[in-house]
Amino acid sequence: MARFLFTYRSETRFSVPVTGHSFLLRVLPLSDGPQQLEQASLSLEPGPDSLCGDVDKWGAEISYGIASGPHDHFSYVSSGIVETSGEPRLDPHPSPVFRVPTALTGFCEEMRGLCVEGGGLEAAKAMMVKVSGAVAYVPGSTGVATSAAEAFHQRKGVCQDFSHILIALCRECGIPARYVCGFVTGEGETHAWTEVWHEGSWYGLDATSGLPCDDTYIAVAFGRDAADCSVSRGVFTGSALQRTETKVTVEELFEK
Amino acid sequence: MKQTIISPAKANSMYWLGRYTERIYLQLHLLRKCFDKMIDGKPEDYNGYLSSIGNTFTYADLEQERYALVHDKYNPVSILSCIERANDNALIIRDEITSPTLGYIQMSMETLRRAAADGEQPTVDELQDLTDWMLAFWGSIEERVYDDRVKTLLKIGKLVEHIDMNIRFAYKFYRIEEAFASLVTCFQKEPRAFNADAMDALREAIDEKSYDPKDPVYVNKVQILLGNLVTL
Amino acid sequence: MQSLIENRDSVNRWLERYGVRFGVYKGGVFNEQLFPFDSIPRIIAREDWQMLEKGLVQRVKALNAFLWDIYHEKNIIKDGVVPEEFVYSSKGYMPECEGIDPEGRIYSHISGIDLVEGKDGSWFILEDNLRIPSGASYPMIAREITRKVSPVTFIDNHVADNRDYAVLLKEMMDSVNKGRGINVILTPGRYNSAFFEHSYLAEKTGAVLAFPGDMTVEDDIVWYTGLFKEKIRVGAIYRRVSDEYLDPMAFEASSLLGVPNLFQAYRKGNVAVINGFGNGVADDKGIYYFVPKMVRYYLHEEPILHNAPTYLPYFKEDYDYILANIGKLVIKDVSEAGGYGVVFGRDLSPEKLEELKTLIVEQPRRWIAQEVIDFKDLEILEGMEKVERKADLRAFVVSGADGVKVWKSGLTRFSRNPDSFVVNSSQGGGFKDTWVMED
Numbered sequence: 001m002a003r004f005l006f007t008y009r010s011e012t013r014f015s016v017p018v019t020g021h022s023f024l025l026r027v028l029p030l031s032d033g034p035q036q037l038e039q040a041s042l043s044l045e046p047g048p049d050s051l052c053g054d055v056d057k058w059g060a061e062i063s064y065g066i067a068s069g070p071h072d073h074f075s076y077v078s079s080g081i082v083e084t085s086g087e088p089r090l091d092p093h094p095s096p097v098f099r100v101p102t103a104l105t106g107f108c109e110e111m112r113g114l115c116v117e118g119g120g121l122e123a124a125k126a127m128m129v130k131v132s133g134a135v136a137y138v139p140g141s142t143g144v145a146t147s148a149a150e151a152f153h154q155r156k157g158v159c160q161d162f163s164h165i166l167i168a169l170c171r172e173c174g175i176p177a178r179y180v181c182g183f184v185t186g187e188g189e190t191h192a193w194t195e196v197w198h199e200g201s202w203y204g205l206d207a208t209s210g211l212p213c214d215d216t217y218i219a220v221a222f223g224r225d226a227a228d229c230s231v232s233r234g235v236f237t238g239s240a241l242q243r244t245e246t247k248v249t250v251e252e253l254f255e256k
Numbered sequence: 257m258k259q260t261i262i263s264p265a266k267a268n269s270m271y272w273l274g275r276y277t278e279r280i281y282l283q284l285h286l287l288r289k290c291f292d293k294m295i296d297g298k299p300e301d302y303n304g305y306l307s308s309i310g311n312t313f314t315y316a317d318l319e320q321e322r323y324a325l326v327h328d329k330y331n332p333v334s335i336l337s338c339i340e341r342a343n344d345n346a347l348i349i350r351d352e353i354t355s356p357t358l359g360y361i362q363m364s365m366e367t368l369r370r371a372a373a374d375g376e377q378p379t380v381d382e383l384q385d386l387t388d389w390m391l392a393f394w395g396s397i398e399e400r401v402y403d404d405r406v407k408t409l410l411k412i413g414k415l416v417e418h419i420d421m422n423i424r425f426a427y428k429f430y431r432i433e434e435a436f437a438s439l440v441t442c443f444q445k446e447p448r449a450f451n452a453d454a455m456d457a458l459r460e461a462i463d464e465k466s467y468d469p470k471d472p473v474y475v476n477k478v479q480i481l482l483g484n485l486v487t488l
Numbered sequence: 489m490q491s492l493i494e495n496r497d498s499v500n501r502w503l504e505r506y507g508v509r510f511g512v513y514k515g516g517v518f519n520e521q522l523f524p525f526d527s528i529p530r531i532i533a534r535e536d537w538q539m540l541e542k543g544l545v546q547r548v549k550a551l552n553a554f555l556w557d558i559y560h561e562k563n564i565i566k567d568g569v570v571p572e573e574f575v576y577s578s579k580g581y582m583p584e585c586e587g588i589d590p591e592g593r594i595y596s597h598i599s600g601i602d603l604v605e606g607k608d609g610s611w612f613i614l615e616d617n618l619r620i621p622s623g624a625s626y627p628m629i630a631r632e633i634t635r636k637v638s639p640v641t642f643i644d645n646h647v648a649d650n651r652d653y654a655v656l657l658k659e660m661m662d663s664v665n666k667g668r669g670i671n672v673i674l675t676p677g678r679y680n681s682a683f684f685e686h687s688y689l690a691e692k693t694g695a696v697l698a699f700p701g702d703m704t705v706e707d708d709i710v711w712y713t714g715l716f717k718e719k720i721r722v723g724a725i726y727r728r729v730s731d732e733y734l735d736p737m738a739f740e741a742s743s744l745l746g747v748p749n750l751f752q753a754y755r756k757g758n759v760a761v762i763n764g765f766g767n768g769v770a771d772d773k774g775i776y777y778f779v780p781k782m783v784r785y786y787l788h789e790e791p792i793l794h795n796a797p798t799y800l801p802y803f804k805e806d807y808d809y810i811l812a813n814i815g816k817l818v819i820k821d822v823s824e825a826g827g828y829g830v831v832f833g834r835d836l837s838p839e840k841l842e843e844l845k846t847l848i849v850e851q852p853r854r855w856i857a858q859e860v861i862d863f864k865d866l867e868i869l870e871g872m873e874k875v876e877r878k879a880d881l882r883a884f885v886v887s888g889a890d891g892v893k894v895w896k897s898g899l900t901r902f903s904r905n906p907d908s909f910v911v912n913s914s915q916g917g918g919f920k921d922t923w924v925m926e927d
Contacts, residue, residue, distance in 0.1 A: 261696075261712060261713075261714035261715075261718055261719075261720045262714055262715050263698070263699070263702040263712070263713065263714060263715065264713075264714075264715050265699055265701070265702065267715045344678070347507065347678060347683070347687065348678060348687075348697075348699075350507075350687035350688065350690070350691055350697070351687060351690035351691040351695075351696065351697045354691060355506050355507075355688065355691060358506070358507060359505045359506055359507075362504065362505055362506070362507045363504075363505050366504055366505075448715075448716050449715070488715070
């Protein structure tokens with residue numbers, strides 16, 4: 001059991017003012033069994049003309065709307081307190097879509113050597129360790145549209161690719177697996193890991209570090225692959241160049 | 257009844273459809289005069305047409321020139337180019353102007369394309385058909401379009417082009433004055449479609465005393481104001 | 489009818505005058521070409537039509553019931569009628585649509601059902617097109633023209649008037665419209681292959697032809713925006729943009745053809761999307777096999793219209809049959825549309841046949857196989873000579889909250905190539921009017 005104070009900041013600057021800027025954000029942690037959101041706030045600048053909240057198909061909080069008037073920057077801050085238990089997530093009937101490959105999580109024969117038969121959590125953990133050892137963590141070596149097979153072929157990638165490769169392996173071996181995007185303690189970027197389904201629950205596995213997830217992992221969104229979990233999407237009118245800086249800060253809170 | 261909101265893209269197409277159809281109509285009229293001068297006139301008699309419409313292409317002889325001014329789709333001042341641009345805009349607003357109205361543009365374009373593909377010289381019948389269809393197009397708008405805002409936007413384009421062409425070809429002042437008065441009426445109906453500063457400057461420039469179509473500086477100034485007049 | 493044939497050139501001139509075209513990309517260049525019209529109509533006798541009409545209504549009702557079930561209770565899977573992998577591995581299944589209740593439980597408002605007539609006069613269903621079926625505008629405008637060009641033809645022959653398609657569409661749109669907003673037809677743009685149809689249907693239904701960028705979503709309501717930022721609520725969108733490009737916030741992020749956050753407005757029930765999101769799961773070529781079963785399962789009726797005899801390599805018995813008889817079958821890739829990914833076993837060399845077999849063995853779920861149907865060929869005019877060509881019929885079924893109606897006509901497409909069975913318009917065919925006889 002742990003409590004955290006989290007802050008997610010994003011600031012985008014446009015080279016010329018843009019208008020009609022629609023956005024959709026996933027920047028608040030989930031509130032479900034093993035994780036409770038105690039306090040949360042989201043502020044945007046400039047204030048949008050419309051701002052709505054909902055949950056997406058897998059239960060993640062989404063905030064979306066439109067900033068119509070001209071603006072040359074767009075920033076938002078989400079913050080709050082979240083309590084995590086590190087326990088697996090109960091789900092007696094996982095959606096069958098987590099058994100089938102997607103464009104980003106297709107298996108390729110080159111990965112065959114990493115498969116571990118036998119099924120279940122132990123096999124998934126063994127594959128996690130293998131992925132972590134087989135692929136090097138190299139920032140900038142892949143992009144958002146890089147598939148598991150492409151990343152695996154070059155044996156390089158970032159957390160998104162490690163997760164996609166582990167998902168591809170698990171699904172190939174008959175283990176339901178899903179992508180998780182979220183926060184981890186410290187200061188930096190959002191992180192991504194994998195959850196695998198075993199006997200009625202989802203277990204978090206971090207193929208980047210090669211370790212199972214503990215209570216320092218704060219989930220924000222789930223999905224079939226990274227495309228289901230975009231932290232931020234936006235479209236606007238205007239031919240502007242844009243530059244975005246983001247920062248996540250997560251500090252553990254201790255009882256006084 | 258159709259709702260009366262017009263999107264920016266459609267408004268833009270209405271304006272340009274108005275401009276191109278008017279340009280075609282006037283250019284056909286001027287072309288006939290130019291072709292007449294090509295029969296036994298001197299180059300300075302007919303070259304005025306080419307420079308006034310802004311032609312930048314050169315052709316080997318008069319035969320080729322006659323063909324190209326109507327049929328050369330690569331020359332942006334040819335009738336065929338103008339009708340293709342008119343068609344690009346008309347297609348976007350089929351639901352506003354109706355298919356029978358669009359038909360006059362389509363028919364003109366196909367007739368020209370066929371004649372161009374056959375490599376034929378423009379004939380008097382072909383040019384007359386085009387003139388008739390441009391007039392029928394405007395008649396069809398009058399007959400079939402009930403939304404005043406659509407008509408106004410088309411008409412703004414038509415008048416802007418009319419004034420522009422009349423100045424390029426140094427028509428008498430009263431011709432410009434008439435068209436401008438009509439444009440002012442459109443401005444009163446739909447002021448938000450206009451740049452008010454450009455309108456004020458035009459009111460000053462379109463004045464009998466300052467009207468000087470032989471002065472390239474004056475012509476250029478009016479053309480820039482006309483270009484900036486509409487904020488679509 | 490002779491008068492209609494003699495006046496073929498006149499009909500084609502009128503088609504040209506109205507800009508009846510079909511856009512084609514070749515080598516990256518966009519060209520608009522006339523969609524060649526053949527003046528000999530396909531004639532469907534009154535009794536045949538009555539049977540087709542009943543069968544089409546039945547089939548589309550079952551398909552809509554299936555779509556609702558898949559995105560809600562999934563009883564058809566639980567009861568073992570459709571294996572779950574056919575649903576969840578289909579590209580067309582969208583988990584986002586789970587639990588959404590479109591007006592009248594209608595997902596497929598406009599269904600384009602492709603049929604062929606066999607030599608013995610029996611009809612077979614080839615495909616159910618439930619996403620954005622196109623083509624109704626061509627026979628619609630052709631009839632408008634042929635009635636003018638050759639009135640005597642229609643005095644002598646009692647043909648059901650088909651010029652009511654726009655009325656069917658408008659009534660359907662009105663019946664599902666939310667919040668008394670306007671109806672719009674959303675086109676991807678001027679350079680879409682079916683742009684003529686989009687603009688013509690807008691004109692005829694009184695809907696507004698909307699382009700990407702004309703609409704915005706605020707507080708889960710869709711607005712059509714005017715020149716001076718004035719706004720009007722949109723109640724129904726007949727979209728001609730496919731699911732994945734329809735909302736860059738929810739689906740393909742790079743899409744410039746969609747309306748951002750439209751999916752949320754749809755989910756909240758504030759706008760009708762015609763056809764609904766997620767229909768691809770029911771027009772999957774693999775799911776097609778199960779449609780007769782759906783009719784029995786949901787309607788407790790025997791299917792009136794039959795599928796072409798189809799085999800799924802997924803089932804052991806069918807798998808063995810396909811591998812043994814591949815040379816006489818037509819093999820279709822379930823993920824492709826528009827006449828692509830269709831191969832006839834008899835056209836392949838022995839090496840190519842072996843390659844295809846390997847593909848089927850590796851990915852049985854990706855393929856279906858069908859017996860080649862002995863089509864009844866239709867006469868067309870080549871010059872002034874009558875020749876026979878392969879042809880199919882796309883029937884249009886319009887489902888609104890006010891009921892299911894079959895348009896008394898359809899798009900008959902034919903192959904110009906005497907050796908080709910593929911009649912798709914994107915592969916260079918022509919079209920005919922389809923006459924449904926009143927007596």
